[in-house]
Amino acid sequence: MSRPLLIAPSVLAADFSRLGEEVRAVEQAGADWIHLDVMDGHFVPNITFGPDVIKALRPHSKKIFDTHLMIAPCDPHLDAFAKAGADIITVHVEAGPHLHRSLQAIRALGKKAGVSINPATPESAIEYVLDQLDLILVMSVNPGFGGQVFIPAVIEKIARLRTMIGGRPIDLEVDGGITPETAPKVTAAGANVLVAGSAVFKGAGADAYRANIAAIRNAAALARGEAA
Ligand code: DX5
Ligand code: ZN
Secondary structure (H helix, E strand, O other): OOOOOEEEEEHHHOOHHHHHHHHHHHHHOOOOEEEEEEEEOOOOOOEOOOHHHHHHHHHHOOOEEEEEEEOOOOHHHHHHHHHHOOOEEEEEHHHOOOHHHHHHHHHHOOOEEEEEEOOOOOHHHHHHHHHHOOEEEEEOOOOOOOOOOOOOOHHHHHHHHHHHHOOOOOEEEEEOOOOOOOHHHHHHHOOOEEEEOOOOOOOOOHHHHHHHHHHHHHHHHHHOOOOO
16 A cells, blocks of 8 residues: 655755745645745755744644755754644654664653654664654755755656565655646656655745645656546
């Protein structure tokens, strides 16, 4: 049984001056999850937002808040993100020496635990934490910015991760450069959750977002052999 295909728009590409409105628009447009990119200017060369912004967004949506922490260290902040309303908390394997401890802490807070791997990180880096995981987030660009070009070498990594996951109940998510052109490639390799920022928040308002999400979803569904 393959896991359901889900589209997770990244608000990194939204209008930050109207974030609540943008989250409502993208939910209305068919988003499955809301992807929240937290950056610290240290682990990645850019700064976005923290738990207070996520807390402010929480009343605007009932969707899963898929929280991607690009911060180091992450452990001192996990509690704040859990309290802010994150449903999934994903940390980077490259962000610290105690990945297993971070994942245990996320689950102890009652949240789903995810781990993300950068383009240059091999899948073997997470082999020994598979049973601590609810989600694997494969970066298909170098983290830090939206609107970058998809790195094709990750397609084979996705396929190897799919095999490594086996029958475990783990979502396989891809983040960076996802468009209607790249979405079929990663879903054919075994990914089931697609993050998209610039390809979703193109144009303005729910009608444009609906068409953008549908284009990604339909292309990916076809690659999975599902009716679009
Ligand atoms: C990059 C972020 C992504 C980003 C994707 O560090 O993790 O979630 O928003 O943006 P696009 O879809 O524009 O590549
Ligand atoms: Zn992200």
